[in-house]
Amino acid sequence: MLVRIETSPEDLRGMAVAQGILTMRGGMTSHAAVVARGMGKCCVSGAGEIRVDYKEKTVEMGGKVYKEGDWISLNGSTGEVYNGQVPTTEPELGGDFGAIMNLASKYTKTLVRTNADSPRDAKQARHFGAQGIGLCRTEHMFFEGDRIKAVREMILASDEEGRRVALAKLLPMQRGDFEGIFEAMDGYGVTIRLLDPPLHEFVPHQTATQKVMAEEMGITLEEVKAKVDSLEEFNPMLGHRGCRLGITYPEITEMQTRAIIEAALAVKARGIDVHPEIMIPLVGSLKEIQNQADVINITAAKVFEETGQSVPYKVGTMIEVPRAALVANQIAEVADFFSFGTNDLTQMTFGFSRDDAPKFLKFYKEHGIIKTDPFEVLDQEGVGQLVRMGVEKGRATKPELKVGICGEHGGEPSSVKFCAKLGMNYVSCSPYRVPIARVAAAQAAIEE
DSSP: EEEEESGGGHHHHHHHOOSSEEEOOOOTTSSHHHHHHTTTTTEOOOOTTTTTTTTTTTEEEEEEEETTOOOEETTTTEEEEEOOOOOOOOOOOOOOHHHHHEEEEEEOOOOOEEEEESHHHHHHHHHHTSSSSSEEEEGGGGTTTHHHHHHHHHHHOOOOHHHHHHHHHHHHHHHHHHHHHHHTTSEEEEEEEEOOOOOGGSSSHHHHHHHHHHHHTOOOOOHHHHHHHOOOSSSSSGGGGGGGHHOHHHHHHHHHHHHHHHHHHHHHHTOOOEEEEEEEEEEOOOHHHHHHHHHHHHHHHHHHHHHHHHOEEEEEEEEEEEEHHHTTHHTTTTTSSEEHHHHHHHHHHOOTTTTTTTHHHHHHEEEEEEEESSTTTTOTTTTHHHHHHHHHHHHHTTTTTTEHHHHHHHGSHHHHHHHHHTTTTTEOOOGGGGGHHHHHHHHHHHHO
């Protein structure tokens, strides 16, 4: 079990080898919950009563102190943590499951895609019947192997030239990942989101790691510390991230676009039917999406000219900032598709931090302030109104606009039905939630 106060992308290696994840902070859409769900791992997040001591490598809960190596067991459905080792069994997908999935395929009109960041996840989701990828988070690829060093070199570089040197190291790595994902989704659309999180999540915060980076880059430890400190933000989720990174550092968007297009051309040459869709995150205005779309289209044109080959691709955006829904008619002038990122859209609409809100949302539910956690079940009255507005305004400008949802609500039945009623082309969810999303989509079609 990996036990943390909260997880960040830097914990991905530990999460990959752990059988379960337990965090003190967080909720349904926290980093730990989202990543664990995608990996198909058991996770209990927001266990506020536990106390984690990194220095002593202990966790205190239920009046007992557990040390590294002690046994605990998790129930991801109820949130319970058990003392000792509880026997477990692997679930089997028998005949009834297959029969229900066949019925779902017969009736559904709304496609179900998956949120997948690796070829392994994509294959698992396709096994469950996913018809494409609605969200591939490129930043999760940066923590595999030695890639994080190149990412940190890029972030800590003092000028554009230094960033481009580091990005050149990342290019073949990203290209290889995308090839594997395109192969796994042969014949289906693959939506790849450009770099989204704040840069501070990637930099080394421990002095020992900072020393290593300083030595490798040939700069002083003080220079590394100063750069790391300069990236710190009071509210990073509303800070320098998403399209704001691509606008200020267009070379990042150039590298990722080149990796996507070159990968698409490579798999197309091997006879694979590839449909790349490049998604620009955190857009809130027409000029933001126009800026990044120009960088993408110019880069793709260069690749086509260099190779003498071409492949159709789409450029779209994630609607996760309330303003984007309000001016969706303008954004649709540039976007080929919309994908509603309802995790952030819920966070910004309610003004609830999705990592801190679990502290009081339980009290809210018990005292009738809210019926359900809005990060678990889409708030159709408020957030849903913005989603509806975004769909209608977007299609008023571009009737053929492809629309989907890629927040965690894409795997929650009532939310899936809401999306189907709005006429969305697809919903996208974590691989292991694909079956229930398919059933909900079929039920929505029958109820209609």
